[in-house]
Amino acid sequence: MAGSSESPGHLRDEQSGVSLVEIVIAMFLLALMSVAVLPLVVGAAQASTANRDLLAATTLAGARLATLQAAFPNSTVNSCATVVATAAAAITDPSGGGATASISFGPCPSSYPSTVAVTVKGFRPRSTTAAITLDSAILVSAA
Numbered sequence: 001m002a003g004s005s006e007s008p009g010h011l012r013d014e015q016s017g018v019s020l021v022e023i024v025i026a027m028f029l030l031a032l033m034s035v036a037v038l039p040l041v042v043g044a045a046q047a048s049t050a051n052r053d054l055l056a057a058t059t060l061a062g063a064r065l066a067t068l069q070a071a072f073p074n075s076t077v078n079s080c081a082t083v084v085a086t087a088a089a090a091i092t093d094p095s096g097g098g099a100t101a102s103i104s105f106g107p108c109p110s111s112y113p114s115t116v117a118v119t120v121k122g123f124r125p126r127s128t129t130a131a132i133t134l135d136s137a138i139l140v141s142a143a
Contacts (some may be wrong), residue, residue: 053124056099057131061122064091064101067135068118072138078117080108080140098125113141 072078072123084105093099099122106117115137121130 006141014084018039032040032112037048052128053097053099056093056097057101057122057124058097059122060093060097060099061089061120061132062102063133064088064103065118065120068103068120069136074139077143078140080112081115081143083118083138083140084108100125108143109140112143113139116140 025051071086073081082108086103088101088103091101091103093101101123102121104119104121106119110118118136118138120134122132122134122137123129
């Protein structure tokens with residue numbers, strides 16, 4: 001480099017590089033964009049929590065209904081009194097998620113064989129309103 005008194009590693013003019021003001025402005029713009037996106041992140045977290053709770057309630061209610069259907073298959077003789085005796089008010093989620101379920105039955109039929117209605121409701125944690133209601137029927141052949 002003829003005529004240059006600077007070594008190759010040094011900058012040649014004062015415009016090269018990034019100034020402190022430019023860094024501060026870039027950080028300010030990044031912070032401004034982050035604040036704009038923050039409500040979306042919070043909303044997504046809340047939706048995720050609500051979906052997790054709904055999934056827990058749905059899974060628990062479905063499992064309770066499947067247990068009932070397995071306990072009283074249509075191929076066996078089921079008495080209405082035995083079926084109705086399995087009603088439960090507050091079944092807690094064994095996974096510890098806080099969801100609960102309830103099982104209720106309709107009245108026993110007047111003639112047999114027939115079906116008895118069963119309703120399983122799933123509740124989100126800390127809620128008294130059913131998040132899901134599953135209706136089914138169990139074949140009964142005796143009172």
